[in-house]
Amino acid sequence: MWQQVTLSNLRFYQWRGASYLYRVVGLLQAWRRGSWLLQWAEPLGALLVAIVFAVAPFVSTALIGVLLIACAGFWLLLTVSDERERPQVTPIHLLVLLYWSIATVATAMSPVKVAARQGLVKLTLYLLLFALMARVLRSTRLRSWVIGVFLHISLIVSVYGIRQWFFGAEALATWTDTNSAAADLTRVYSYLGNPNLLAGYLIPAVALSLAAVFAWTRWLPKALALTMFVVNSACLVLTFSRGGWIGFVACLFVFSVLVVYWYSIQLPEKWRPWAMPAMLGSCAAVIILAVLFVEPVRVRVASIFVGREDSSNNFRMNVWAAVIDMIRDRPIIGIGPGNNAFNQIYPLYQRPKYTALSAYSIFLEVAVETGFIGLFCFLWLLVVTVNRGVQLINRLRTLRNPQGFWLIAAIATIVGMLSHGLVDTVWYRPQVSTVWWLMVAIIASYYLPPQADTSTAVQDS
Secondary structure, eight states, X not given: OHHHHTTTTOOHHHHHHHOSGGGGTTTTHHHHHTOSGGGGHHHHXXXXXXXXXXXXXXSOHHHHXXXXXXXXXXXXXXXXXXXXXXXXXXXXXXXXXXXXXXXXHHHHTOSSHHHHHHHHHHHHHHHHHHHHHHHHTTSHHHHHHHHHHHHHHHHHHHHHXXXXXXXXXXXXXXXXXXXXXXXXXXXXXXXXXXXXXHHHHHHHHHHXXXXXXXXXXXXXXXXXXXXXXXXXXXXXXXXXXXXXXXXXXXXXXXHHHHHHHHHHTTSOTTXXXXXXXXXXXXXXXXXXXXXXXXXXXXXXXHHHTSGGGSHHHHHHHHHHHHHHHHHHHSTTTOSOSSHHHHHHHGGGTOOTTOOOSSOSSHHHHHHHHHHHHHHHHHHHHHHHHHHHHHHHHHHHHHHTOTTHHHHHHHHHHHHHHHHHHTSOOGGGSHHHHHHHHHHHHHHHHTOOOTTSOTXXXXXXX
């Protein structure tokens, strides 16, 4: 039953043979064979993806949108000119398509259709970016190259953030309760303009840089990766984003669990039962010591548990109450995707003086946009993605293939970003959303169809 729920045994080649939609694949196959440029199709796609991650922290969302349109157009060109026999579809792709279909229905039934259409266009661009990345990242070389570009850019972002900590940074908004003990803290935001957004951006950077310590083979790259991990982690902590800290801890916890699992088969048999308890105890000790002896950390953590006495907590609680009312009125299919649709409907429900641009929770945002149908599909997508990633980690662990550490980082990042997303929706900003779909695409890129020999290593495409 679990295999059926997680779509583990689907035979997509059978679907391809009967699908009218799939018949568009290969329409320009003859033209592609004669094209000199498309002989380099995958490297060109990886270049487009790398440009998105290289400029995202520094440019406007409008320019990022233009680049996403270019990525979408290039994926469409590759798809209609591809060989029909090449496996392109995974269970993750299927659920992404299902979620997009639900969002399309939500748009058609939205009370603010024009605004919802704008949100649907943005969602479509993100999903087509995912489709392009899942394709080009099948190559081990291109996967490492794209991840390397993101890590170098995140290092620049983190270095500038740490510089703000030492030399001061003007608060561009009221990020801390002025009545709290942490009111005078400098919260860094680097090039992203918001400490919560920066924290959401750095969670995947932390996980991928830590994975690079294991995945990169030479000592100099390993030293660079370790430097990236330390700098990214320090910058994330200095954002003093409580949601970011929750995501950071969840990310490192899952990463540690999976690394212990990875190396457990190499430990002496008498040590194996103690490996996981030792890791869990060490993690708990580090967190407890940080809370007890680092005053800024203690103050920020304590503010999580004071309820409405903290202005940020009180603000979120009032927004959540209004969003729950919105969901109650349209529980099945929601109001339609996008912040524009939310901004037009939310004022009808908001509490006085508590304006908001989003639901301040990923799961509430999904529910208010696409209803419980969309939320169910989103949760199904998460289950299938993480299950697929764990299966692939188990396979690569048996083969001792260090490429498995990118999967560990992807799963840890997904858990970390979702943990952060419980209390924030920076996930919907393009700088963060593109990285989220990179994590999903990394897992999808390792896919092997069920009929493939499970003893075969993941090969370069």
